[in-house]
Amino acid sequence: MLASSHPGRIIPPPSRYQDPVALSAVEEHIAGCFVVNLRIFAETMVNAVLAKCSRTHGHSQRVGIISYTAAHGLGLKKKQADYYYIAGLLHDIGKIGLSDALLAKMKSGGSLSPEEESAVRRHPQIGAQVIDPLDRTMDSCDSLSSIIMHHHELYDGSGYPGGLRGSRIPLGARIVGCADALTVRMENGDTLSDALEHIVMREHGKYDPKVIAAIEQYRSKAEVCLREISGR
Incomplete structure (x- = not known):
């Protein structure tokens, strides 16, 4: 039942749904709860990757912060900026599918064989597959799986896995890809x-100039947040 006599209820009685203002407030509350839960889920998934790849957590947080900054600079609503922050947290989730030996070699900076390079390039597809079920619950112009799948595409078409160019790359992937770089x-x-x-x-032409300009516009605010997670 929607209505409840319990004093701690979250959903108001049906009569309030006749009031557009009240309905809007309910929708905002539910959306806010969803974003919080999604962020908790994202951090949990990042911790799973962190168990295999020790640099992932700080890296993903930085990508998330810069992605949020870009969204803010592009004039997107806070809900969408929060969404791109979460996409930044999750962008490398596909590395959970890479072998421990390969992750260790990447961490050490060792040169990769063509076969190893090919395996690394599969992490966007792996990540998209991991996150795909979550997209069924989402309401956004970009799906999380498409952002993760295409965050290594480049604006000039020289990226992977699809060699997409310009606006054919989802906006979220352009944002997260630039933040990652x-x-x-x-x-x-x-x-x-x-x-x-x-x-x-x-690297002229590799990243969306509008995204770069948006990050530059709010760079000082991003730097404050980045210093906080770096502890300095």
Whole structure:
């Protein structure tokens, strides 16, 4: 039953559904609860990967923060920005399907054989398969699985797995892919400002210029959040 005499009820009695303002408030509350639960799920999944790949948690958090920044800079609603933060957390979930030996080799910086490189390039598809059942519960312009599947596509068409170009790449994948590239640069010693300058000057055309501009617009706010998770 929707109506309940219990004082702690969450869903109001049916009569309130005649009031559009009340209905909107209920919808916002339910959506907010869903986002919180989705974030908890995402962090749980990241922890599962963390058990195999020790750098994943901090990396995924940084990608999530920069993705949120980009969404905010693009003028998207908070709900969508939260969604892209979660997509950033989950973007490398497919690495759970890589062997321990391969993950260890990647962590050590060792050169990969063609076969190993091919295996690494399959992690977006693995991640999309893992997350696909969750998409059936989602209401978003981009599915999480499509973002994960295509976060290594590049704006000039030189990425993988589909070689998609420009606007054919889902917006969420363009955002997360750019955030991922920036995060890798930062983990190798760049500041966010340096990383942005690098992808503009040295990797021109590989990332959506609107996404880059959006991150630059709110760069200082992103840097505050990034410092918090880095503990400095």
